[in-house]
Amino acid sequence: MLILLPPSEGKTAPRRGAPLDLGSLSLPVLTPARAEVIDALVELCAADPVKAVDVLGIPKTQPELVDLNAALREAPTARADRIYTGVVYDALDPATLSTAAKRRAAGRVMVTSSVFGLVGLGDRIPAYRLSGDTTLPGLGGVQAHWRRHLGPGVVEALGRGLLVDLRSGTYAAFWRPEGEIAARTATVRVLHEVDGRRTVVSHFNKATKGRIVRALLEAGAAPRTPAALAEALRDLGWAVEQGDPTAKGTQLDVVVSEL
Template sequence: MLILLPPSETKREGGGSDFFDVRRLRFPSLNVTRQRLVGELQSLALDEEASLRALKLSRRQLGEVNRNRELTVSGTMAAIDRYTGVLYDALDARSLPPEARAFAGQHLVIQSALLGPVGALDEIPAYRLSHDSRLPGVQLAKVWAPLAPHEIGADGQLVLDFRSEAYVALSPVADRGNSWFLRVVAGSPDGQVRALNHFNKKSKGVLTRALLLHGRPLSTVDEVFAVARDAGLRVEPGEAGEIRMVV
């Protein structure tokens, strides 16, 4: 089983004393591409104005450019701890018991625009690059779309795709019949549903936490429904290849 999460624009500061090294990341077949994009991002960071345009930042966010310039010599921390924001606040990885964190290290993957899919416990630096950022001469979707599907779900295990649609488009999972996309909707008294944003992210974090605390790999979507319902979450089949969570 793999749980696939999106990254976050916001990231926790700091990190340990070890410098970033792509060779320590999960999915080593992606390392040549990772190294190329890291180099491109650091080169871009030498030009502040070009960086602001490419990353769609204001001058008040120049600190993000500095992060990119120094990402290979800054401290690292586990990806699951590095990312912050609504989803990751709900997941609250730092409060997970050791066995749940170890389970995350095996079964949770985060899709980064810069590094592609990385393991939850892979040590990464703080950086700024989004799915819609524009590195000079690089189209991120064209870089990642052909590569990541060879790593995600290729062995036939269950893939729970909790990414945003933007990150799904950046790097689609191959349709092998073993992946399920989570769609979070709001119910209403008349039976209609509508898509959500803030609570979409929060609900994905809550469900991810429940699966990590369960601590056992699942092989069918019915098992996912059972774990979610035990956690007090309302989940049901959606369209083909979709799990629907109603909040």
Template sequence: MIVLLPPSETKHTGGDGPPLRIESLSCPELAPLRVSLVDELVELAADRAACRRTLGLSASQDAEIERNAALRNAPTMSAINRYTGVLYDALDIDSLRGAAAARALGRLAVASALFGLVRADDRIPAYRLSATSKLPGQPTLAARWRPLLEPVLARLAATELVVDLRSGSYAALGRLPNAVHVDVVAERTDGSRAVVSHFNKAHKGRLARVLATTRSEPNDAGAVAAIARRAGLTVERRGGQLTVVIPA
């Protein structure tokens, strides 16, 4: 089983690994676009005003531009430790030990606007690029990633069950129709439902932790739902679509 996570805009700084080695990352067939995007971000960082416009940054976020300028030489850390925020707080990867930690490292992968797809232990630098960004003179990232990323995801799904926790903009970079897809909704007392961003991320992080560490090897959406329910989550299933329901 592979649990495919969305990335986060916020990332830990620094790292104790060597500078980025694109050739050492998982899914080497994604390397040509990875190289191009790194080159484009480094070049764009030389024009701060253009970089702010392209990446939706304010002047107070110029540290993000500096990160992109240093992409080729900055220290790296494992991808699963690089990303921060609500989902990754709930996942709490650093608290795992022994066999649970080993299972998590083998099962977790992260969608990335810059790298396409990285496994948990791929070493990457801090960067700023969102799935909805459009670099100057180039097509959208979805148009650039799909031809490369969708065959990679399809091959992955042909050999392992993929539980897709990506948000919509990252799912658009590489569609994966055969995965188990998960939504989170808040249910009000009158029975109506709504998607709430904060709780969506927190409960996806909780689900990711449960799935990453379970001794079970689920082979379909029903088995994934059963694991989640045993962990105390309220889950509805419709085919390959799972909905985690929480009180509003």
């Protein structure tokens, strides 16, 4: 089983740590594509910080984010599960997983990244600011870049297992499952139900996805089909409705009434 998470917009910049070593990251097949993004991002932020603010959508009150990108190659690194913050990662809370769950997370969970394509939770990366819908001078659209390059990395990481795709729309556009892989892909949507009315609420969606991943890791669940995942989630206490298989995978709706 491979679980794909979205990144967080907010990131914790480590104060110390070794600089980035692309060769040490998971999925070395992605190294050349990663280097292309880093080259374009560093060039933009180092050569024209004012332009970088506009291109990257950085608030003018946070120019330090441009400096962060400019120093990407030399900046301190830390484990990815310490870099990414926000609702998903607060709910997952990787630091407090049991020893066995941490071991499973190392092999089963990866984060979609605008800079790195995919990273494992234990990969050492620096903090950065680059949204998935950005167009970088010299590179083009980040989404289009990863659509050209991410596939081999996903296929290698997935192997013959089930893909549990929890990415948000922006990052789902980096790569989409097709054919045989789509048949073993489950996407998860979280619906908030109040008085019989269901809506998608961002905070519920993110927090519940983090809790789902945590519960699956702690339980040692290893479903191999979308139907088996739905059953595993029901066993863990969630109300789950399974959609019909499509060319893009099978959608599971997790219905929650409270956070």
